[in-house]
Amino acid sequence: MTADFVTPATDTPAPDPLGRARQNVIYRSGISGITPTVPTSAEKLEAAARRSLLRRPGGAKAWAYIYGGAGSGTTMDANREAFDRRPLVPRMLRNTSRRDLATTVLGQRLPAPVLVAPIGAAGLVRREADLMVGRAAAARGIPYILSSQGSSPMEETAREMAGGPRWYQLYWSSDEQLVDSFIARAEAIDAGALVVTLDTTTLGWRPWDLDLGSLPFTRGVGIAQYVSDPRFTEMVAERVAREAAAGPGADPDAIKVTPRAALTLLEMARNRPGRLLDNLRAPETRAAVQTFLDTFSNPALSWEHLATLRDRTRLPIVLKGVLHPDDARKAFDSGVDAVMVSNHGGRQVDGSIGTLDALVRIREAVGPEPTVLLDSGIRNGTDVVKAMACGANAVTLGRPHIYGLAVAGERGVGEVLDNLLAEIDLTMSLSGASSWEQVDATLLA
Template sequence: MPSPSDPLGRARQNVIYRAGISGITPKVPTEAGRLEAAARRALLRRPGGRRAWAYIYGGAGSGATMDANREAFDRRRIVPRMLRDTSGRDLSVELFGRRLPAPVLVAPIGAAGLITRDADLDVGAAAAERGLPYILSSQGSSPMEATAAAMDSASTTGSAPRWFQLYWSKDEALVDSFIGRAEAIDADALVVTLDTTLLGWRPWDLDLGSLPFTRGVGIAQYTSDPRFAELVAERVATDVEDEPVTVTPQAVRTMLEMARNHPGRLLDNLRAPETRAAVQTFLDTFSNPALSWDNLATLRERTRLPIVLKGVLHPDDARRAFDNGVDAVMVSNHGGRQVDGSIGTLDALVRIREAVGAEPTVLLDSGIRGGADVIKAMACGADAVTLGRPHLYGLAIAGRRGVGEVLDNLLAEIDLTLSLSGVNSWDEIDGSLLS
């Protein structure tokens, strides 16, 4: 982080403006709409880019929930205060005993390997360079151990903050295995995703007949897991009959991609029954529509990590979560990807904060696009936010450097907007800052 004499926002502006003297403009756009458009252009130029863009950008149904997320932010307006000394700004917050440079976490997004095979390594390293936590996805494209190692190598402190997102599988032993691995990589928290017990109706993917997991993209946490390997071996040994596949040129390309994404040598994977069995085993086990509060009640005995429930939108669910001893809830509608016509997250956050009071830790996911959004979320009662699609847009444009530039721009905009609103720290922010 820059020194007080070189504030974060001004330092970032200076980097860009100094380059502009030589006619060099940012490859990664600084405005949310242009960033999205640049990422779309970058992906559509690549083989398989239409499928990648559909999965990353698309929402559920008509996209009304994505619109609701943005509308909730746009409806609230900051009312800046003047003539306040803001020269001593402090963006840091404390979460689960760790001081973070800003109230920003990099959200988990499954199948980021659609953009680049090493997506999780690049995103994790870029976050670690800035001291921001990366929430490693269960649907990651690299094993969590490899991502943690890449983050520690990139961190200036040698121990990068990271959380792990758990999708509760139908196989309880696999759940325990994931939890144990998350503890072994020193995750700071376990984020249990509640809103994806089934995949939502996603026309962007459906119209292309595209689900990345069927090609082995986004299942690296599973294919690197000892318990999952047992499940695959059991499937192969019992000769489970899978759905027949119509043989077409595309089916052959899919099998080749599946083999490339499976651990081991390509030729061996093409011959081995385990390659297709791994994909089928994942599809059979990864989601659990029977998940209930009874399952959650067992979690405290199964992990020493702080527990965050992700996907909470109703005040009654938030109250019940804290009554059951969880450490935080994350207000999220999965970026509008699960239920069409759902409530916007910022509106849900206000209701939940009113219901649970000031003390419990409440995080906001879905809809954050810029620094002003972060300030609005904090004013509405969030303790921190997660950034989702934008960091993948940066990855699509310029790889690891692109992720870093998106994060740098977000942090700079937070700093400048905080100062221009007459605020030095998050302790000074509440709903009175908003109209």
């Protein structure tokens, strides 16, 4: 039910609201002829990121990986269409001079119902991508979900965040000891939750990458969590020993030696911690990439695996990639703490349901109490308000923060987050709400 609207019984002037404060910063700069480096509209931000990346060596591969979706892109379209199909119906004369964007998720107080989504191989955009994103999120008190496919070890990112809230996203490897090692490391960095991604037991059909013959992990990009892991280091050493014992030419899948392959080995060496020359000579450089490719995901993942997880971690468990109401019911019946409605940004299954449509069905199925988050499709503050009106407890922001990273590094991420929070605040106010208790389906047509 929509909360009653009560005029505050005070003559104290309301503080400058977040949205207006952000507008004033931009407009005052405009007096001096200074306009935003990071565009404030989603469409222009995307275009600016594309231009920025395509000007760089290897930028076409970076853009393909960050932007591209599965198949013909119909799931990406479905995500946006689901938001467009649900217009807001603003209410008037409700005194929204004092607004509060804060909310609580899994017992954690957030300044707004927003988390920064995990983006794998973000090092394609900036070498220290995870550190930059982590610092920008921490400066605003927004949780950053560290990716299993990060470009910096989770411990380094956590240190850079200086106490800022962070969660950890887990890809369930085919090696159970590696899964346990990742979980232990996530607990050691004081992650606020373990986000288990379910929809990537194998990679989807991604023409943007396939047509370039490009997968960042084959070049050592996005495997920092692995090469920094003690269990993975053991696995690589075992592989090197096996290959040495077998002798040259024993591997039927060995990469054909070409000038391009030599350049790829050089890129692997650059992306691996340590001295470049040492990495070029070391068999572990190539073996680490091959070991990752062999163990990255687990197509056999099932509900039986999930049943073991509660005994393996003290962290709240979030299942990411849930789209069907029956799966959501089963997840909560299995004792997980939250589900994240997600289609991986439209990158896994072409022709899948839009996430906002799935959210509505799932919320109806599980009722009002369980924690349900929304990932995939969020582009602006209006989207956040619509998602909350449809029953989300919070959302994650994916591609837009990486676009900001491409345009202006850490400052770009911060500006994207500032603009998002400002637009949430203004949209909430102009729709007639002062807090999330006043945002529900009655604000939608």
